[in-house]
Amino acid sequence: MTEIAVTVQQTARPHGFPTTGDFAFVESAIPEPAAGTALVRNLYWSVDPYHREMMDDVPGGFTLRTPLEGRTLGRVVASRTPELPEGEIVFHRQGWRTHSVVRPEETRRLPHFDKVPPTAYLSVLGGTGLTAYVGLTRIARLREGDDVFVSAAAGGVGTATGRFARLMGAARLVGSAGSAAKVDHLTREVGYDAAFDYHDGLPSALLAETAPDGIDVYVDNVGGEQLAAAVGALREFGRIVRIGTISRYNTPDAPPPHFGHADVVEKSLRMEGFLVSNYRHLQDELYEFAVPHLQSGRLALDETVVDGFEHIVDAFVGMLHGRNTGKTIVRDRA
Numbered sequence: 001m002t003e004i005a006v007t008v009q010q011t012a013r014p015h016g017f018p019t020t021g022d023f024a025f026v027e028s029a030i031p032e033p034a035a036g037t038a039l040v041r042n043l044y045w046s047v048d049p050y051h052r053e054m055m056d057d058v059p060g061g062f063t064l065r066t067p068l069e070g071r072t073l074g075r076v077v078a079s080r081t082p083e084l085p086e087g088e089i090v091f092h093r094q095g096w097r098t099h100s101v102v103r104p105e106e107t108r109r110l111p112h113f114d115k116v117p118p119t120a121y122l123s124v125l126g127g128t129g130l131t132a133y134v135g136l137t138r139i140a141r142l143r144e145g146d147d148v149f150v151s152a153a154a155g156g157v158g159t160a161t162g163r164f165a166r167l168m169g170a171a172r173l174v175g176s177a178g179s180a181a182k183v184d185h186l187t188r189e190v191g192y193d194a195a196f197d198y199h200d201g202l203p204s205a206l207l208a209e210t211a212p213d214g215i216d217v218y219v220d221n222v223g224g225e226q227l228a229a230a231v232g233a234l235r236e237f238g239r240i241v242r243i244g245t246i247s248r249y250n251t252p253d254a255p256p257p258h259f260g261h262a263d264v265v266e267k268s269l270r271m272e273g274f275l276v277s278n279y280r281h282l283q284d285e286l287y288e289f290a291v292p293h294l295q296s297g298r299l300a301l302d303e304t305v306v307d308g309f310e311h312i313v314d315a316f317v318g319m320l321h322g323r324n325t326g327k328t329i330v331r332d333r334a
């Protein structure tokens with residue numbers, strides 16, 4: 001165990017892309033657990049786009065110069081509650097710090113599934129996988145034979161969505177991503193049938209070329225022009241799953257997209273957004289679906305794992321710039 005504890009704190013509110021200068025690493029003594037709590041030494045940290053939204057001066061946003069939250073896995077190293085035995089690995093949300101003092105009700109003990117590495121509990125079995133699972137099963141209500149388009153397809157939610165949709169019987173899977181290397185990765189490794197780089201032209205033209213016969217479902221991680229393009233490409237009774245708007249988080253002044261409002265009526269489209277936090281009750285259902293596929297090798301992990309807590313801010317800023325493939329996770333070096 002290190003002699004000091006370190007927390008990451010936001011120190012400034014960015015306009016546009018954040019930089020490492022908007023954060024500080026702050027050292028303090030290792031906290032002592034009070035009665036009914038336990039001290040956790042954190043081992044793996046999830047890095048998520050929602051942190052960018054919380055960096056703005058918005059209701060519920062981050063308070064400056066306060067330790068940041070985040071999804072984290074850690075080991076209980078000192079306990080003053082029988083509910084959190086020392087040595088246990090727990091999931092909790094007091095991340096972006098090396099040590100956390102947690103109460104049992106703030107944690108989830110991890111199940112022990114054979115052949116499932118710990119990072120999976122932050123990627124395909126964590127909030128990222130649950131988002132993909134809810135989007136397909138509850139919002140799109142995916143049916144066998146549906147043709148599906150996914151944006152930010154090479155990211156955490158996008159790769160999980162592609163792999164889950166394939167296992168659930170989707171027909172043609174089409175994705176978009178931000179580089180030729182990612183497009184290649186999607187079709188070679190992740191199981192997409194076709195993909196395009198959204199920088200290569202107008203999204204409406206690129207989608208029309210990639211999915212010339214249209215789509216039934218659009219899983220939207222980005223909003224903006226790709227959402228407009230998907231409205232045009234959807235068939236009758238098509239469904240749009242609104243998951244995120246990352247094309248706007250760092251460019252708040254970008255003009256809004258122009259999409260065919262009449263299409264929504266004439267094609268009887270349904271658009272529905274959701275927050276994964278309202279679907280935590282489906283966690284066990286996700287395990288039941290995904291764990292056997294992970295164990296059999298039919299479901300692979302897509303992760304960018306960065307070694308060293310000191311790189312957590314770089315990993316976050318890099319993810320916003322698209323430097324990740326799959327879910328971004330930071331791992332303790334120790």
Ligand SMILES: NC(=O)c1ccc[n+]([C@@H]2O[C@H](COP(=O)([O-])OP(=O)(O)OC[C@H]3O[C@@H](n4cnc5c(N)ncnc54)[C@H](OP(=O)(O)O)[C@@H]3O)[C@@H](O)[C@H]2O)c1
Binds near residue numbers: 050153158244274
């Ligand atoms: N509704 C919910 O409860 C929920 C839960 C989890 C995540 N989300 C949302 O889901 C989306 C994906 O999250 P994630 O955790 O899986 O992150 P991620 O996709 O692993 O990482 C973000 C990706 O966004 C892409 N991106 C960045 N700027 C973009 C732009 N201007 N246009 C298009 N793509 C851009 C980058 O890939 P490229 O190289 O391809 O550009 C980057 O890799 C985000 O919008 C996030 O807010 C929502």
